[in-house]
Amino acid sequence: MQPTILTLERVVLLGYSFYGDPFTQSAGWTEENEIGRLWQRFMKFWEIEGKENPSLSDRYWYEIHTDTPETTEKGFFDVFVGAESSNMDGSIPGPLYKVLPTGDYALFTLKGKDIFGDWFQSMMEKWLPDAGLKQRFPMLIQRYDDRFKGMDRIDESELDILVPVLRNEA
Amino acid sequence: MKPDPYQIEAVCRAIDRFESSLREDCSVQNMADAACYSLFHFCRVFASVTHLTPYQYMLRRRLAQAALDLQATDENISRIALDCCFNSPETFSRAFNRYFGMLPSRWRSDTPHPSSLIMPAFDYALLDLLHNDLTVIENPDPPPGRLYGIMNPGDFDDLERMLRMITGKDDPVWFVRWYPGELPGEWFSFVGFERSPETEGLASIDLPHGGWSAIEMQGGTLDLAEILLQHVVLADRVPVMPIEYAVKIQNRVMALNLNELTDSV
Numbered sequence: 206m207q208p209t210i211l212t213l214e215r216v217v218l219l220g221y222s223f224y225g226d227p228f229t230q231s232a233g234w235t236e237e238n239e240i241g242r243l244w245q246r247f248m249k250f251w252e253i254e255g256k257e258n259p260s261l262s263d264r265y266w267y268e269i270h271t272d273t274p275e276t277t278e279k280g281f282f283d284v285f286v287g288a289e290s291s292n293m294d295g296s297i298p299g300p301l302y303k304v305l306p307t308g309d310y311a312l313f314t315l316k317g318k319d320i321f322g323d324w325f326q327s328m329m330e331k332w333l334p335d336a337g338l339k340q341r342f343p344m345l346i347q348r349y350d351d352r353f354k355g356m357d358r359i360d361e362s363e364l365d366i367l368v369p370v371l372r373n374e375a
Numbered sequence: 376m377k378p379d380p381y382q383i384e385a386v387c388r389a390i391d392r393f394e395s396s397l398r399e400d401c402s403v404q405n406m407a408d409a410a411c412y413s414l415f416h417f418c419r420v421f422a423s424v425t426h427l428t429p430y431q432y433m434l435r436r437r438l439a440q441a442a443l444d445l446q447a448t449d450e451n452i453s454r455i456a457l458d459c460c461f462n463s464p465e466t467f468s469r470a471f472n473r474y475f476g477m478l479p480s481r482w483r484s485d486t487p488h489p490s491s492l493i494m495p496a497f498d499y500a501l502l503d504l505l506h507n508d509l510t511v512i513e514n515p516d517p518p519p520g521r522l523y524g525i526m527n528p529g530d531f532d533d534l535e536r537m538l539r540m541i542t543g544k545d546d547p548v549w550f551v552r553w554y555p556g557e558l559p560g561e562w563f564s565f566v567g568f569e570r571s572p573e574t575e576g577l578a579s580i581d582l583p584h585g586g587w588s589a590i591e592m593q594g595g596t597l598d599l600a601e602i603l604l605q606h607v608v609l610a611d612r613v614p615v616m617p618i619e620y621a622v623k624i625q626n627r628v629m630a631l632n633l634n635e636l637t638d639s640v
Contacts, residue, residue: 226430228422270415277404279430280418325413345415 206332208311211367216305218267219255219297220287221246227282240268240284247286250300255288258297262289265348269303272343305346310367311338317360324366333370341369378424378506385410386424387499389417393433394496397440398458403429424502426607432497435606438474439494441467445483452479474615489554489562489617491598494606501599508593511608515589518622518629522549523577524567531597534566542572550597550623551580582620582631589629597621600628 227239247266255261271283285303293302311333315324325345333339345368352363378386392409393401406429407417421429441459444450450458456467456479471479475492482488495501524538535548551565565580588604595603601621609616609632616632623629 226418226428228418228428229431277414278402280403280414280428281430282415282418323412323416325416326411329413 206313206327208313208332208336208338208370210370211310211312213305213307213310215307217290217293218269218285218287218303218305219261219290219300220267220285220303221250222283222285222301222303224273224283225281226279227284240286243284243286244268247288247300251288254297260291260294260296262291265289265350268347268349269305270345270347276343306342306369308341309370309372310346311336311370313366313368315364315366317362320359320362320364328366328368333368334373337373338370339373341371344369378420380503382420383424383499383502383506385412385417386421386502387497389421389429390432390497393436397436398460400460401433403433424506425497426505426610431610434470435474435494436496437461438471441471441479442475442482442488442493445479446486446488452483455479476615491554491601491605491621492615492617494615495602501602504592504595504599505603505607508595509603510591512589512591512627515587515627515629517584517587518549518582518624519569520584521579521581522551522565522567522569523571523579524549524565526563526565526578526580528561528563531564531566534564538566538568542568542574542577544568544572546570546572547625551582552597552601552621553580554617554619556617556619582622585631587629587631589627591626592628593626597623597628601630604628604630 221243223239223243225239230238251263256263265288267285267287269285271285273281273283275281285301287300287303290302313324313328313332329340346366348365348367350365354362389406389410393406403418404414406421407414410417410420412420418429421427421432425432427435437459441455444455444458445452452467453464456464459467461467461470468478471482475482477485525534525541527534531550538548539545546568549567549569551567552562553565554562565578567577567580571577571579588609590600590604590608592600600623601618604621605615605618618630618632620631621628
């Protein structure tokens with residue numbers, strides 16, 4: 206799969222974070238595990254406070270996985286779920302700010318049931334090397350917008366994956 | 376979503392990788408590599424196949440190995456902790472206590488323990504049974520309060536044939552394995568009928584009220600059912616609770632944990 210290269214300026218996100226073993230309760234794409242509960246928490250915030258706040262945008266929802274030293278050893282992940290914020294003025298108590306570092310990102314768009322597959326393996330072993338790219342640091346971004354129709358309509362859905370990249374030295 | 380055979384095979388490769396180096400450093404990433412999956416996808420698939428996360432599995436198997444070492448050797452506890460990849464004796468003792476409900480020193484002094492408490496390595500047969508031939512029964516009706524039959528210390532051996540010979544009955548037979556808490560490491564096997572066959576000399580056993588857990592499985596032994604109940608169906612119970620009664624009638628296997636006896640109706 207060929208990526209599109211996006212150069213992102215500093216993107217500020219506001220949302221919630223989880224660190225640990227994400228599948229202790231359930232392994233599916235479901236609300237019954239730690240990531241599902243993170244989304245529930247964020248959506249509750251959005252309904253009550255977020256959607257009325259002019260500094261926040263619902264253009265995209267982000268789910269960001271960042272590896273830590275314990276990721277390879279224990280399978281613990283840092284997961285953040287949130288939306289874009291136009292500032293970091295700290296006016297909204299509770300949720301956290303996260304900044305996507307400036308730089309190049311490879312954008313892949315997954316469609317239908319491929320969303321559930323092991324696309325990360327394909328991306329690391331084939332898609333990025335074939336495009337002369339390598340991951341710049343261990344962060345993976347799932348970016349949802351209105352093309353994602355939900356788990357019950359996965360065949361009609363699309364999901365953007367962004368990964369920070371560097372060009373391989375020739 | 377039900378895992379497919381390829382996913383079960385991949386998880387078994389990962390488990391083999393871990394089990395072959397249980398006393399050495401083996402990371403979740405090593406297991407993912409053996410399964411040929413990316414780490415995050417592997418964690419998801421592993422949990423869907425085993426009902427445990429990879430790290431939970433590693434931890435429980437290392438604790439199981441440590442429990443066996445405590446029973447079988449005189450090695451000091453700190454050495455066993457390090458041999459089973461725990462960073463320190465304190466970390467080990469806390470994890471052991473959380474899982475088994477007692478400190479390692481107490482486990483050793485109370486030896487022996489029911490083997491069903493020691494989580495075995497999962498294999499393809501167990502995982503295949505779990506996903507294809509096993510149903511967890513929510514809120515099962517409890518077994519009958521009293522059964523009539525014959526009992527032996529130890530295993531079932533020839534009890535069913537003997538019971539049928541003595542009584543001449545071909546009614547459905549209940550198999551009961553009873554682990555008396557006051558006799559650690561010992562168990563009794565009972566085979567009997569729900570209704571008294573009015574044969575002289577039969578024993579009766581009263582099954583307690585409480586929170587029975589049940590599964591239905593096509594094939595498999597009572598031993599395997601106990602493992603699945605103890606370590607998969609009831610896996611999120613902390614600490615692991617010994618089964619006091621394991622009961623099988625046709626395809627249905629039920630178990631009552633010691634700590635649930637207080638939930639009597």
